[in-house]
Amino acid sequence: MDHNTPGVPNAYPQVGPVVISEIMYNPDWPYGGSYVNDQYEYVELHNAGGSEVALYDFDENEPWKLVDGIDFTFVGVSPVTIPAGGYLVVAKNPEAFAWRYPNVPGELVLGPYDGKLSDGGEKVELARPGDVDEFGERQYIRVDRVAYSDGSHPGDTPGELDLWPVAADGAGSSLARINMTLYGNDPNNWTAETPSPAQ
Numbered sequence: 544m545d546h547n548t549p550g551v552p553n554a555y556p557q558v559g560p561v562v563i564s565e566i567m568y569n570p571d572w573p574y575g576g577s578y579v580n581d582q583y584e585y586v587e588l589h590n591a592g593g594s595e596v597a598l599y600d601f602d603e604n605e606p607w608k609l610v611d612g613i614d615f616t617f618v619g620v621s622p623v624t625i626p627a628g629g630y631l632v633v634a635k636n637p638e639a640f641a642w643r644y645p646n647v648p649g650e651l652v653l654g655p656y657d658g659k660l661s662d663g664g665e666k667v668e669l670a671r672p673g674d675v676d677e678f679g680e681r682q683y684i685r686v687d688r689v690a691y692s693d694g695s696h697p698g699d700t701p702g703e704l705d706l707w708p709v710a711a712d713g714a715g716s717s718l719a720r721i722n723m724t725l726y727g728n729d730p731n732n733w734t735a736e737t738p739s740p741a742q
């Protein structure tokens with residue numbers, strides 16, 4: 544939360560500066576590609592802040608992670624960082640990604656991650672390390688989380704609609720976050736757009 548507000552409704556959730564900015568969960572099949580379509584999945588992160596952010600906790604000596612639907616740990620030769628205004632891509636299969644998006648500099652692409660992004664929708668969470676609990680297990684603190692859907696899975700409430708854009712479901716578009724500094728777990732802040740990894 545942004546700040547403590549005892550006795551009144553919670554403040555607007557704290558957002559960023561690093562957010563999940565684009566989700567390619569169901570890529571279309573590329574002409575001439577040598578992989579099945581889910582190998583072209585990716586998640587893009589964006590640093591909407593004014594200074595570089597390390598995806599690493601120097602107090603805990605532990606890297607940040609992507610968790611829930613997919614699993615990825617931000618390990619590198621040195622701590623992974625995103626410059627102010629910069630982007631980073633985590634690809635399901637970096638070789639497949641490099642073939643499909645040859646203009647994206649390789650140093651901006653990490654991966655592979657474990658698991659696959661569901662074609663129906665699921666949660667993707669960016670998390671940073673917290674304390675180790677009494678069982679010796681490290682706890683993780685949510686930085687950003689998106690429970691996306693494909694536009695065809697309304698909930699169980701009668702009359703409920705699935706407001707997520709259907710065009711990102713295998714038709715060539717990806718889910719793109721509209722406002723980087725507004726809450727991400729809200730279909731109103733996402734649209735289906737031409738893929739724009741690392742930009």
Ligand SMILES: [Ca+2]
Nearest residue numbers: 568660661662
């Ligand atoms: Ca998928």
Ligand SMILES: [Ca+2]
Nearest residue numbers: 662663693712
């Ligand atoms: Ca689907």
Ligand SMILES: [Ca+2]
Nearest residue numbers: 565739740742
């Ligand atoms: Ca993008």
